[in-house]
Amino acid sequence: xxxxxxxxxxxxxxxxxxxxxxxxxxxxxxxxxxxxxxxxxxxxxxxxxxxxxxxxxxxxxxxxxxxxxxxxxxxxxxxxxxxxxxxxxxxxxxxxxxxxxxxxxxxxxxxxxxxxxx
Amino acid sequence: xxxxxxxxxxxxxxxxxxxxxxxxxxxxxxxxxxxxxxxxxxxxxxxxxxxxxxxxxxxxxxxxxxxxxxxxxxxxxxxxxxxxxxxxxxxxxxxxxxxxxxxxxxxxxx
Numbered sequence: 099x100x101x102x103x104x105x106x107x108x109x110x111x112x113x114x115x116x117x118x119x120x121x122x123x124x125x126x127x128x129x130x131x132x133x134x135x136x137x138x139x140x141x142x143x144x145x146x147x148x149x150x151x152x153x154x155x156x157x158x159x160x161x162x163x164x165x166x167x168x169x170x171x172x173x174x175x176x177x178x179x180x181x182x183x184x185x186x187x188x189x190x191x192x193x194x195x196x197x198x199x200x201x202x203x204x205x206x207x208x209x210x211x212x213x214x215x216x
Numbered sequence: 217x218x219x220x221x222x223x224x225x226x227x228x229x230x231x232x233x234x235x236x237x238x239x240x241x242x243x244x245x246x247x248x249x250x251x252x253x254x255x256x257x258x259x260x261x262x263x264x265x266x267x268x269x270x271x272x273x274x275x276x277x278x279x280x281x282x283x284x285x286x287x288x289x290x291x292x293x294x295x296x297x298x299x300x301x302x303x304x305x306x307x308x309x310x311x312x313x314x315x316x317x318x319x320x321x322x323x324x325x326x
Contacts, residue, residue, distance in 0.1 A: 145315035201306040206260035
């Protein structure tokens, strides 16, 4: 069964750090471009980052967040530093569908909640 | 403020056909394909329409997509009560060098 399972969310103070993990099963993570998308409470979807042979980030997280993957563990990660209250959201790990479209994400994790608050 | 513009709400009666628009610019919809997502309450979004008008396996043919110029549309025919949820459009933006989403449209089945 093709599946993504996120972990690592929780409560963190402003300025703190958190590392999200995403375990893939049912497929080989290294065969796909992978990414992270978040959704603040009651708000819409916001793309954060994607990793292919290169890495791409939305402006608001550049220099603070870092995406990486461990092919041996079939896992994706998001290292989040200098967290702000506005980073509070559900974070989804996503798989980009095979093909030319960079905004087609065919597999989503269940999401992990990150709360940034003092 | 989202880069792609969707109406915040839409509505229709059972059996009706409704469309949801997604407006962008030459750097996103005008030069890249559009994908649509459906998000049921409390769950992760699901890919509904890919590459402008392609239905992934398992998506009923009641759902269709189109793209023209810098705009795209999602059409839902034979509206059902279970279609009452949130819909999002997305596209790659060549200027921002990233994926941009619409703000989402909440569809109500009256």
